[in-house]
Amino acid sequence: MTAVTDRGAGSQSARRRRGSPRRPRTSGRYTLPALVLTVTAAVLFLLFFVWPGALGLIYSFTDYRGIGSLRFAGLENYSQLLGDDEFWGALLRTVTYVVISVPVVYVVSLGIAALLTSPGAKGKTAAKLVFFLPWLISPIVAGVTWRWLFGENFGFVNYALGLVGIGEVPWTSNADLSLAVVVIASAWGGTAFNMLLFIAAIRNVPVSYHEAAALDGANAWQRFRHITLPGIAPTSFMVVLLSTISMMKEFAMVQALNGGGPGTSNRFIVQYIYETGFNRAQVGYASAVSIVLMIILLVIAFVQTRVERKANSDF
Secondary structure: OHHHHHHHHHHHHHHHHHHOOOOOOOHHHHHHHHHHHHHHHHHHHHHHHHHHHHHHHHHOOEOOOOOOOOOEOOOHHHHHHHOOHHHHHHHHHHHHHHHHHHHHHHHHHHHHHHHHOOOOOOOHHHHHHHHHHHHHOOHHHHHHHHHHHOOOOOOHHHHHHHHOOOOOOOOOOOHHHHHHHHHHHHHHHHHHHHHHHHHHHHHHOOHHHHHHHHHOOOOHHHHHHHHHHHHOHHHHHHHHHHHHHHHHOOOHHHHHHOOOOOOOOOOOHHHHHHHHHHHOOOHHHHHHHHHHHHHHHHHHHHHHHHHHHHHHHHO
């Protein structure tokens, strides 16, 4: 009786196994979309980054002028850079702009993020939208807008200053004031994205740390200095690095704002590359300047990365 029962149970389980549908394999369902996205990204990277970069490197060793055939010039373009006062002037002005703008963008972005993450802040959603709006505006449109605001004869700022009895300020004819306007415009446009990074980083700092420090008598500034800043150190490094690289390549906003003026007193390195390659038709020489700029950016990224790693190891 027991054997018959075991055989019956075994046959029923076997029928259930044979009759039960197999689970569909899901690996292929996710493989194809991932493969398509990976191939698309690789093709776009090769088409818009690797290929133009390779062409620029090839052109930098020639005297190519945009038309005609290429003539190999060796290191002539690079040796010419060493004695090019315009190149060194544009590079120096770019470095000056970066040294001034990056701290301003950092402080403004972090300050706004700290205010928007404070417990007593009101209207956080509306404030985020207002501060993020500049990120959605084209750099050319932003440059034209700030040019209208700080125009000497037609600008809104000078008009407002005239209403309170202050004379017109030479925002465009004075080199220092023109650079200050560029710094203000870049801070206005670069704050939004960095602000979001800082907001996310500040929220990741454990609240228990602040509560413990408050119980020990630490005020708001002490908690921010000794808890928040160390806690967002990786994000701070990222913001400084990305801001430095972005401002070293600044072109569209400055070109629309003042065109590097007055004269060439505020012409940055990318503007110099543009004028050399397109206005003077010295494509080979402009390509050499572009390669030098790329090397400078790589060195900056390498140095900042090493400093950040050393700081983390010491910490």
